[in-house]
Amino acid sequence: MSQLLEVKGLSAAYGLVPALHRVDFHANRGEVVGILGHNGMGKTTLMRSIMGYVKVTGGDILFEDKSILGTAVNARAKQGIGLVPQGRQIFPNLSVEENLHVAIPGNKAEVARTTDEMLELFPRLKRLLDRRGGALSGGEQQLLALARCLARHPKLMLLDEPTEGIQPSIIDEISETLAGLTRQIDITIVLVEQNLDFITGLSNRVYAISNGVLEKEIPREELTDAGAVSAFMGFTA
Template sequence: MPLLEVKGLSAAYGLVPALHRVDFHADPGEVVGILGHNGMGKTTLMRAIMGFVKVTGGEILFDGQSILPASVNARARAGIGLVPQGREIFANLSVEENLQVGIATTGVDIAATVAEVLELFPRLKRLLDRRGGALSGGEQQLLSLARCLCRKPRLMLLDEPTEGIQPSINDEIAETLKVLTARGGITIVLVEQNLDFIAGLAGRVYAISNGVLDRQIPREQLTDPRAVSEFMGFVT
């Protein structure tokens, strides 16, 4: 049974439609990629699944149960974690405090959980006392990922994790995500514009354009930018 099922999902900002009958699923332990340019609906889809955007039609099932009535906090407690575009860390808190804030209300052993997550992010270990706002963009992205993992999500929604990040840290992020999926127990929905990054991680990749997600890109064509553009509707 899929961990996440999105069925005929439509969403809007006020009276402005943003998603149009989106269908896809993610199985346990799978990485599903959603590829699209800016303004095509990627972020809206992530925020709708998390509960930040009004759903106007369709259904979202998590582990077989509808989560549409659930609040953002209830979805997080159920095991859904969002790493948002722009990272949204606490700039005035230290790295360690950022990680602790992420799990302060979960009832877990905070010190043990932080230590466990930091094993995946050795770069952050030497930055624990540094303010989040003093980190580079790449280090902030690593912190955002680590903070999400501190809540031990079963499903991670990653919204353009490579945006504005230097290639070396993109490589760190990719390797960390590969470790997570290799260990099993975590499912990832990854929205991106970076073709190489998404192709290196996702088992299935869909194209989204103007709020419509109806085209799966064959894996053998992910290395051909022109073919990908055709699937996304940018080449005729």
């Protein structure tokens, strides 16, 4: 498989406060890469740095073998990078249908066609089209956030804590949906999470992040061993 994303020696900071320290990893086309860590360890900063929201202080980000440093957020989106942010950030006063339409570029026919595509991928949303985003459950909001991101047909989807605050039954549905996406469409996913079962079930490769440092890859056979994960991450899974 060829590389779609390569992060090389990436450092980032909020003002004078360092947040990432020489992070190295890559994502091949069509795979799911998981990054596991507690809150406050740098997961969200890494996602926002790749998307262009956080100032990078060192290193490089290559997308399709070209550096995207200095490229604006909207330009990265047009190149094929999408972010499903922590907290989902849907529009609470717009309906599900309106939330989808806002995300879809093109004329009315393209909007209608893409909306139909998203409803096929996320059938639970069909009965919720007229409901306001703010009236949805956390899990339903997450499904809408995923659909809204995918409506732009990204090559790379960045997922920031997709299971946060969601009931277990919806977590299973999200896991099944994402697993199905990797089989149905040409997409690469980088997933940051602290839910060990979720990230293990989806990811082809998993790294641990701690205090802004990306540790080495955790072998898949060790992901079911709480003691081994603790040794990599400094906490008991």
